[in-house]
Amino acid sequence: MDPGHENQGSSSCPVYVHNPHLKTMKEDVLYHFNLGTSTHNLPALFGDVKFVCVGGSPWRMKSFIEYIAGELGLEDPKSEYPNICAGTDRYAMYKVGPVLSVSHGMGIPSISIMLHELLKLLHHAHCTDVTIIRIGTSGGIGLEPGTIVITKQSVDATFLPKFEQVILGKNVVRSTDLDTELAEQLLQCSNRLNQFKSVIANTMCTMDFYEGQARLDGAFCSYTQEDKQDYLAKAYASGVRNIEMESSVFASMCKLSGLKAAVVCVTLLDRQKGDQLSGSHQVLHDLQQRPQILVGHFIKTQSLEI
Numbered sequence: 001m002d003p004g005h006e007n008q009g010s011s012s013c014p015v016y017v018h019n020p021h022l023k024t025m026k027e028d029v030l031y032h033f034n035l036g037t038s039t040h041n042l043p044a045l046f047g048d049v050k051f052v053c054v055g056g057s058p059w060r061m062k063s064f065i066e067y068i069a070g071e072l073g074l075e076d077p078k079s080e081y082p083n084i085c086a087g088t089d090r091y092a093m094y095k096v097g098p099v100l101s102v103s104h105g106m107g108i109p110s111i112s113i114m115l116h117e118l119l120k121l122l123h124h125a126h127c128t129d130v131t132i133i134r135i136g137t138s139g140g141i142g143l144e145p146g147t148i149v150i151t152k153q154s155v156d157a158t159f160l161p162k163f164e165q166v167i168l169g170k171n172v173v174r175s176t177d178l179d180t181e182l183a184e185q186l187l188q189c190s191n192r193l194n195q196f197k198s199v200i201a202n203t204m205c206t207m208d209f210y211e212g213q214a215r216l217d218g219a220f221c222s223y224t225q226e227d228k229q230d231y232l233a234k235a236y237a238s239g240v241r242n243i244e245m246e247s248s249v250f251a252s253m254c255k256l257s258g259l260k261a262a263v264v265c266v267t268l269l270d271r272q273k274g275d276q277l278s279g280s281h282q283v284l285h286d287l288q289q290r291p292q293i294l295v296g297h298f299i300k301t302q303s304l305e306i
Ligand code: R2B
Pocket: 056, 105, 106, 107, 136, 137, 138, 209, 243, 244, 245, 246
């Protein structure tokens, strides 16, 4: 089913799932969130969600909800934002007004499990017109550290815009298209903010942080410094400006569900100049605030229009 077609002419877009088996189930247990359709009133808890932000670390996603609460003037007088998934330590989830903030851990398998349950949660809650943004960190190529990359296309380690997964022993290839209009809006937002540089470019999504990203500092390495530089130069020539570990499956799953999706990652270092993240804790912490500042500003401007 093509979500775009089904919705033509309609003003609100639901969150699609494509699984006939779900209808036959008496209840749906969202195990890794410790939530479920029989135990929780998902429409009452989540029906008003319009923006979902996901990011690797539980701590960062809590800090994001505190930040966005301030931006939207929705601060809790006690300033306490409970973790909605407190019954499990797999993922953390926070909500303020129309904004949901969820952690996804590191790598494709971790974010993929989280997204299956998140997309079902939004579907069961009857949410409509949801925008979802991954805020994260990455290694840059040929960019000043601290630059934000808003992903145009998420590409694999051969620089192709696709996500491949083995299902029933067969390779299934899915598209990694993201919303071009949303990317452009985020770039304009960054330009208006004028606090740091942002670019729209391709993001390479890898299965590993070390050899998968051509690092020379892992426990194993079978290539030379020249091989590494050659690979990064080829990535750069193909339009890649940053490398991270979740964007491909994020883009492919959000597209299948008909959500407007974007990936906003800060570059922590220039990979052509090094591999180790040796900046001070404070510097790295400050850089990690940038995607949150940009997306916070974007949500604020959009909320004023709702
Ligand atoms: C960026 O940073 C993490 C690795 O340090 C990984 O989750 C990613 O995509």
